[in-house]
Structure formats: C-alpha cells, structure tokens
Amino acid sequence: MESLQLLLDGFAAALTVENLLYALVGVTLGTLVGVLPGIGPAMTVALLLPITFTVPPASAFIMFAGIYYGGMYGGSTTSILLNTPGESSSMITALEGNKMARRGRAAQALATAAIGSFVAGTIATALLVVAAPAVVAFAISFGPEDYFALAILAFTAVSSVLSRSIVRGLAALGLGLTIGLVGIDQQTGQARLTLGIPQLLDGIDVVIVAVGLFALGEALYVASRLRHATPEVVPVGRAWMGRRDWRRSWRPWLRGTALGFPFGALPGGGAEIPTFLSYAAEKRLAKGVAKEEYGKGAIEGVAGPEAANNASAAGTLVPLLTLGLPTSATAAILLAAFQQYGLQPGPQLFDHNPALVWSMIASLFIGNTMLLVLNLPLAPAWARVLRIPRPYLYAGIVLFAALGVYALNGTIVDLFVLFLLGLLGFAMRRFGLPVAPAVIGMILGPMAEIQLRRALAIGAGDVTVLVRSPVAAVLLALSVLALLTPLFRKLLTRRANVTRVG
Amino acid sequence: MARWWRPELGLAVVVLGLGVFVIAGTLDVSAAASQLGIGPRFFPMLVGGAMVVVGLFYVIDVLRGGHGDPEESEDVDADAPADWRSVGLVSGIFLAFAALLNVLGWIIGASLLFFGLSVALGAEHKVRAAVVAVVMGIATYLLFVKGLGVSLPGGPLQGVI
Numbered sequence: 001m002e003s004l005q006l007l008l009d010g011f012a013a014a015l016t017v018e019n020l021l022y023a024l025v026g027v028t029l030g031t032l033v034g035v036l037p038g039i040g041p042a043m044t045v046a047l048l049l050p051i052t053f054t055v056p057p058a059s060a061f062i063m064f065a066g067i068y069y070g071g072m073y074g075g076s077t078t079s080i081l082l083n084t085p086g087e088s089s090s091m092i093t094a095l096e097g098n099k100m101a102r103r104g105r106a107a108q109a110l111a112t113a114a115i116g117s118f119v120a121g122t123i124a125t126a127l128l129v130v131a132a133p134a135v136v137a138f139a140i141s142f143g144p145e146d147y148f149a150l151a152i153l154a155f156t157a158v159s160s161v162l163s164r165s166i167v168r169g170l171a172a173l174g175l176g177l178t179i180g181l182v183g184i185d186q187q188t189g190q191a192r193l194t195l196g197i198p199q200l201l202d203g204i205d206v207v208i209v210a211v212g213l214f215a216l217g218e219a220l221y222v223a224s225r226l227r228h229a230t231p232e233v234v235p236v237g238r239a240w241m242g243r244r245d246w247r248r249s250w251r252p253w254l255r256g257t258a259l260g261f262p263f264g265a266l267p268g269g270g271a272e273i274p275t276f277l278s279y280a281a282e283k284r285l286a287k288g289v290a291k292e293e294y295g296k297g298a299i300e301g302v303a304g305p306e307a308a309n310n311a312s313a314a315g316t317l318v319p320l321l322t323l324g325l326p327t328s329a330t331a332a333i334l335l336a337a338f339q340q341y342g343l344q345p346g347p348q349l350f351d352h353n354p355a356l357v358w359s360m361i362a363s364l365f366i367g368n369t370m371l372l373v374l375n376l377p378l379a380p381a382w383a384r385v386l387r388i389p390r391p392y393l394y395a396g397i398v399l400f401a402a403l404g405v406y407a408l409n410g411t412i413v414d415l416f417v418l419f420l421l422g423l424l425g426f427a428m429r430r431f432g433l434p435v436a437p438a439v440i441g442m443i444l445g446p447m448a449e450i451q452l453r454r455a456l457a458i459g460a461g462d463v464t465v466l467v468r469s470p471v472a473a474v475l476l477a478l479s480v481l482a483l484l485t486p487l488f489r490k491l492l493t494r495r496a497n498v499t500r501v502g
Numbered sequence: 503m504a505r506w507w508r509p510e511l512g513l514a515v516v517v518l519g520l521g522v523f524v525i526a527g528t529l530d531v532s533a534a535a536s537q538l539g540i541g542p543r544f545f546p547m548l549v550g551g552a553m554v555v556v557g558l559f560y561v562i563d564v565l566r567g568g569h570g571d572p573e574e575s576e577d578v579d580a581d582a583p584a585d586w587r588s589v590g591l592v593s594g595i596f597l598a599f600a601a602l603l604n605v606l607g608w609i610i611g612a613s614l615l616f617f618g619l620s621v622a623l624g625a626e627h628k629v630r631a632a633v634v635a636v637v638m639g640i641a642t643y644l645l646f647v648k649g650l651g652v653s654l655p656g657g658p659l660q661g662v663i
Binding site: 037038043047050051054078082091163164165167168170171174175177178181185187188189190191192193195216218219220221222223224225226227231389390391394395396398399400403406410412415416419422423426427428429430431432433445448449452456457463485 | 508510512513514516517520521523524527530531532537540541543544545546549551553555557559560563568569570571572573574575576577578579580582583584585586588589591592593596597599600601603604612615616617619620621623624625631634635636638642646650651652654
C-alpha cells in the first residue's frame with residue numbers, strides 16, 4: 001500500500017490554498033469551455049501553455065487536470081439544453097437528455113449527468129490509483145523497441161477508429177507526423193524540412209498547431225456554414241433529482257464507469273465508443289417505465305453515457321502517465337505540457353517525480369468534488385452562457401487564439417503560420433478528416449523516431465530487433481489488425497446482407 | 503470545370519504532394535550517418551513514403567466517389583451551402599490584423615479584429631459590437647500585460663494605458 005501513502009502525500013500537497021485556487025480556476029475554465037460550443041479542453045490547455053510557464057509544474061498540472069475533467073462535465077450541459085448535435089463524445093447524451101429537457105425534466109437530466117460524472121470520475125480515478133503502479137511495474141522493463149511499437153499502435157488505432165474512412169484517418173496522421181518533422185534533428189543537429197526559414201529551425205510549436213487546427217479551423221468552418229437561427233436553449237432551474245431518479249440512475253452510472261475506464265485507457269478507445277456502448281446496454285436492459293420512456297427521454301440513457309464519458313477521461317490518464325502514450329487529443333496536449341517542463345511521462349516519472357504525479361492524481365479527486373458543487377446549483381448560470389450570441393463567441397475565440405500564439409515568441413510570423421494551420425483545420429473539418437490523429441502524430445512522432453533509432457542502434461542495424469521482444473511483437477500485430485478493421489467491417493456488412501437476403 | 507473535379511481532391515493532392523515534399527526535402531539532408539543505427543533521414547523517408555501511399559489511396563478514393571463526412575458541431579448547419587464570402591472576410595480580417603498588429607498595437611488591433619469578425623459573422627447591433635470589441639481589447643491588455651506579464655505590442659497607445 002505504498003501508493004496509498006503517496007496519494008495521501010499528494011493530498012497534502014494539493015490541499016494548499018494556492019493549489020486549491022489553481023484547481024478551482026481549472027474546473028471553472030474547463031466547465032466553461034465544455035459548455036461553450038467551438039472550443040474544448042485540448043485547445044484551452046494549449047492556449048494556457050505559454051502563460052503557465054512561470055507556474056510550478058505541480059500547480060499547472062492541477063489546473064490542466066481540472067480543465068480536462070471540467071470539459072467533460074460542461075459538455076453534458078450543452079447536449080442536454082441545446083437541441084443540436086454536438087461533439088461526438090456528448091452526442092449520445094443529447095439523444096435522451098434533450099428529450100428529457102423538452103419534457104420538462106431538464107433539472108433531473110442535468111442532475112443525473114453531474115452526479116453520475118462525479119461518481120464515475122471518483123471511481124475511475126480510484127481505479128487509476130490502483131492501475132497506474134501495476135502498469136509502471138510492468139513497463140519498467142520496456143525497451144525502446146516496445147515504446148516504438150506502442151507509438152505505432154497508438155497511431156494506427158487512433159487513425160482507424162476515429163474516422164469512418166481509414167484513408168482519411170491515416171492522411172490526418174501523416175499531416176501531423178510531417179509537421180512534427182520540421183526543425184532540427186535532436187540527435188545529429190541537421191535541419192529538416194525548414195525550407196531555409198530560420199524561424200522553423202526550432203520546429204513548429206505545438207501551441208500554434210493545436211490552436212490553429214482547433215480554434216481558427218473551427219472558426220473558419222463555422223463561418224462557412226453558420227446556423228443563423230438563434231439556438232434554442234431549454235430553460236432550467238437548479239439541478240436536482242428525486243428518489244425514483246436515484247433508483248433508476250445508480251446502476252447505469254456503475255455500468256457506464258465499467259465501460260468507460262478501460263476504453264479510455266486503450267489507444268484509439270476514446271470516449272465515443274464507451275458512451276455509445278453504454279447507451280446501447282441501457283436500452284437493452286431497460287424494463288418497465290424505462291423501456292417505455294427510451295427514445296422519449298429516459299434518465300438511464302443520460303446517466304450511463306455521462307458516467308462512461310467521465311470514466312474514460314480518467315482511463316486516458318493511465319497510459320499517459322505510466323507510458324507517456326496519449327490516446328486522445330487532450331492527452332497529447334498534456335504530454336506536450338510535460339515536455340515543456342522537461343518531464344517525460346513514463347515509469348521513470350513515478351520514480352523521479354512521485355510528488356508531482358500524486359498531487360496531480362489527488363487533485364483529480366478534489367476537482368471532481370468541486371465540479372459537483374459547481375454544476376448542481378449553478379446549472380442555470382451555465383445555461384445562460386449558452387445564449388452568448390455566436391458572432392461574439394467566435395470573434396472572442398479567434399481573439400484569444402491570436403493572443404496565445406503571439407504571446408509565445410512575440411512575433412507576427414507565428415500569426416501567419418497560425419492562419420495556414422487554421423486553413424488546414426478548416427479543410428480537415430469540411431472533408432471529414434479527424435483532427436486527433438494529426439495532433440497525436442505531431443507530438444508522438446518525434447518520440448517514436450527517437451525510440452526507433454535507439455532500438456536500431458542497439459540492434460546494430462538489424463531490423464528484426466523491432467520484433468524480438470514479445471511485447472513489441474504483440475503490439476505491432478495489434479497495429480496491423482487496427483489497419484485491417486475496415487476490411488473486417490466490409491466483410492461483416494456483406495455477411496449481414498447475405499443473411500438478410502438469404 | 504471537369505466533371506471529376508471535386509474540392510476534396512485538392513486536399514488529397516496536398517497529402518500526396520506533402521509526401522513527395524518530405525522525401526525530396528529529406529534527400530537534401532546530409533547524412534553523416536553514425537557507425538551505429540540510422541541517421542536523420544530514415545524516419546522522414548518512412549513518413550514521406552507512407553504519405554505518398556496514403557495520398558495515392560486518398561486520391562483514388564475521391565476519384566471513385568468516396569467522401570468524408572463533414573464534421574458536425576453545435577453551431578454548424580451541415581446542410582447549408584458553404585458561405586465563401588464569410589470565410590473570405592474572416593480570413594482577410596485576420597491577415598490584416600496580423601500584418602498591422604505591430605503598427606496599431608494590441609488594444610486597437612484586437613478591438614478592430616473583434617469588431618470586424620463579429621460583424622462578418624452576422625452581429626446585427628453594430629454599436630454594441632463596437633463597445634464589446636473595445637472592452638475586450640482593453641480588458642485582455644490589462645489582464646495579460648499588467649496581470650500576467652505577457653508582452654503585447656503597445657502601439658500608439660503605449661504609455662497612455
């Protein structure tokens with residue numbers, strides 16, 4: 001129970017007035033960007049990277065963790081109160097949640113989402129406490145070939161799962177990897193793909209890429225097809241729920257947590273699949289009133305997916321902290337934040353910086369509690385945020401994007417690079433290329449290269465060294481399977497069609 | 503315009519072209535390879551090669567009629583035709599802001615950026631938009647420069663605020 005002691009130390013560090021304030025700022029900002037359409041936690045953390053450079057790392061990560069969890073809470077408010085399809089991870093919540101709201105049960109929908117998120121977040125963070133040391137113990141013997149294989153698995157899984165078309169997922173990944181190549185090669189000092197522009201020698205900053213792809217790309221995309229009708233927000237009072245709602249909610253919460261945590265930890269798992277699975281499971285298990293209500297606003301269909309959503313966020317932190325492996329865009333930005341402080345997540349991080357890791361994990365419990373307090377009584381306030389006129393909202397997003405990028409180096413060259421990346425983000429949205437593989441490719445690509453070169457150096461040029469360890473061989477085999485998923489999908493649909501016809 | 507041309511083909515060709523660019527650009531890198539392992543050219547070649555293959559598949563997919571699903575988002579009307587005038591206006595305003603930032607300073611530049619964008623995106627009440635824009639410009643300057651120590655260009659208002 002060494003980790004319990006470390007966790008208690010973590011609580012002691014996180015419970016200082018200063019760090020509590022950082023946690024509060026984090027969860028408030030996180031909820032705000034989660035509620036607001038057009039921006040999410042990944043972009044917010046990226047924008048804050050240059051500003052937090054002067055803050056001690058523990059405080060910065062306490063704030064970032066709050067933003068990550070807060071974004072998950074805020075997303076549910078939007079999908080329940082606003083009748084438009086939102087981000088994919090909260091789209092499932094909208095199915096039943098918005099129908100509940102329209103039937104006058106908005107308060108109960110918001111309450112089960114918030115309490116379910118709290119329950120799932122707390123259980124999943126506890127699972128993180130248990131799982132992380134186990135993964136660290138396993139990964140401590142990993143060699144460079146294993147880390148290279150892990151990166152390849154993350155690349156292929158993210159590209160094949162997030163897009164209906166694997167070619168488009170891989171194209172997005174390739175764009176990210178290419179951006180990551182620009183600059184001086186760390187091992188030999190050779191300039192690569194810089195076109196002779198001196199500003200590119202240091203590479204393209206992750207902040208510019210993230211802000212360009214997410215913020216400016218989204219603003220341009222919204223400009224191209226803005227919904228001109230004013231959004232219809234369902235009015236709501238304080239979020240609360242009665243005993244019957246509690247009775248109907250607690251099982252879906254637990255089932256959602258059980259689905260969300262493992263999927264969040266898997267490369268390419270993300271939040272979309274477990275929320276959908278949870279929705280489908282609750283639909284199948286529904287009996288009596290619930291069965292009648294399903295499709296017209298059943299509380300189970302909000303409770304389960306919202307719990308799954310938050311549990312997956314905690315699950316994402318397992319591979320990120322123990323292996324340095326990001327499985328979502330936000331996790332990739334968090335990885336970049338670690339690198340900014342000269343820290344490399346992985347087994348060594350738990351060894352060398354236990355205080356930092358455990359105060360961050362402790363702050364997740366604290367932040368989760370703050371979020372519950374912030375979201376239950378303040379639901380009407382967050383609903384008001386949804387009424388911000390869209391022209392002001394997107395003008396503000398672009399303003400902050402420009403501010404964050406200019407503040408990096410104080411040069412307008414970065415603003416023009418930002419615009420080019422914004423155009424790329426616009427094109428990717430318009431043509432259905434997922435953005436997450438690009439962000440993960442850009443951040444994980446250079447690390448994959450280092451591990452590959454190390455592995456080949458150890459093997460003295462013998463390529464078979466890459467599959468000599470059983471772990472690496474299994475991971476690479478899984479990567480091949482991930483690439484073949486569209487083939488399986490095609491076969492399955494064909495067989496389904498055949499059986500239907502026959 | 504030819505019948506086979508679709509805008510998505512442009513993006514597919516960019517992917518393919520970037521692959522070629524990565525390979526060509528990497529050939530320039532002098533490979534003073536060390537005795538052990540591989541030099542700075544191996545991984546970029548791998549990425550470039552993969553990009554060319556993916557780009558080819560992408561081009562073929564688009565030519566055969568494949569298309570991605572435009573991303574859904576809260577404020578996006580997926581059925582509406584693309585409004586290129588707004589995209590052009592937003593782009594123009596942003597580029598003008600970037601070019602003039604050092605001359606105008608943050609407060610004036612950012613206020614004009616906010617006002618221009620909100621009007622371009624359909625803000626009806628122009629006076630209100632202007633007031634919000636000026637408040638945003640001054641508030642961000644005070645918060646980030648005076649509060650957080652970020653350096654932003656002062657422009658002609660340097661010393662006034």
